[in-house]
Amino acid sequence: MLAEVHREHGVRLVTGSRAVEVLRERGRTVGVRLATGRVVPADAVLAGVGARPNTEWLAGSGVPVGDGVDCDVCLYAGDDVWAAGDVASWPDAVSGERLRVEHRINATEQGQAVARNILAGRASATAFRTVPYFWSDQYGLRVQVYGRTRGADAVHVVDGSTRQRRFTAVYVRDGHVVGALGIGMFRPLRALRELVAAHAPWPAPHAEAAVLDRRG
Numbered sequence: 001m002l003a004e005v006h007r008e009h010g011v012r013l014v015t016g017s018r019a020v021e022v023l024r025e026r027g028r029t030v031g032v033r034l035a036t037g038r039v040v041p042a043d044a045v046l047a048g049v050g051a052r053p054n055t056e057w058l059a060g061s062g063v064p065v066g067d068g069v070d071c072d073v074c075l076y077a078g079d080d081v082w083a084a085g086d087v088a089s090w091p092d093a094v095s096g097e098r099l100r101v102e103h104r105i106n107a108t109e110q111g112q113a114v115a116r117n118i119l120a121g122r123a124s125a126t127a128f129r130t131v132p133y134f135w136s137d138q139y140g141l142r143v144q145v146y147g148r149t150r151g152a153d154a155v156h157v158v159d160g161s162t163r164q165r166r167f168t169a170v171y172v173r174d175g176h177v178v179g180a181l182g183i184g185m186f187r188p189l190r191a192l193r194e195l196v197a198a199h200a201p202w203p204a205p206h207a208e209a210a211v212l213d214r215r216g
């Protein structure tokens with residue numbers, strides 16, 4: 001649906017094709033060559049290449065490093081080392097899935113959680129619990145996501161419809177809600193956040209009824 005919205009606004013999407021070279025002539029950018037050999041003409045090129053945690057400097061220090069600093073559920077990495085923010089990888093307290101989140105709210109929440117745990121002491125440290133959240137405005141549509149959508153094996157529209165471009169949907173993996181997405185529907189989405197937080201079974205008549213109750 002979002003691809004359709006972008007196309008309507010004149011965006012040409014080329015997916016599944018790696019960019020291999022930025023082409024320049026007389027000091028000016030003229031295009032991008034794709035792995036297929038196709039050349040896409042361009043006056044300017046903006047590259048979004050993702051990010052990776054800066055952990056090379058920890059090599060040999062004893063701090064466990066995998067995809068970031070490997071922590072336990074309390075964000076503790078051993079030997080009085082704690083991690084928070086983009087660099088921290090930790091097992092989700094509910095699903096057990098190892099997470100690493102690159103969003104500002106997560107960095108803030110984890111910084112606070114680590115500070116609390118350091119003050120409480122290792123023996124009283126508590127698991128970091130969160131429902132990752134981000135939003136994005138695209139051509140007047142507000143897209144909001146709680147939890148994880150990647151790796152889901154089913155998506156169910158709960159309210160509204162994709163045709164109206166106003167809906168909420170749950171993302172389900174192995175029969176449990178792992179994420180929720182809303183477009184132009186904040187309040188119904190807030191209700192679904194609780195299902196994500198609880199890793200609630202889906203379909204679950206009582207869970208759906210609870211959502212409907214809260215929506216009033």
Ligand SMILES: Cc1cc2nc3c(=O)[nH]c(=O)nc-3n(C[C@H](O)[C@H](O)[C@H](O)COP(=O)(O)OP(=O)(O)OC[C@H]3O[C@@H](n4cnc5c(N)ncnc54)[C@H](O)[C@@H]3O)c2cc1C
Binds near residue numbers: 054086
């Ligand atoms: C272009 C861009 C746009 C973004 N937009 C959004 C957005 O709209 N919304 C959102 O929620 N998030 C956004 N993010 C992500 C957000 O910026 C990060 O999630 C957040 O900054 C993470 O905070 P942090 O403290 O974990 O890491 P950082 O902010 O990366 O801070 C880590 C600091 O550690 C320093 N450092 C690294 N190695 C060492 C070392 N060896 N010794 C000392 N210091 C070191 C670095 O220089 C850096 O200052 C964006 C990120 C980028 C790059």
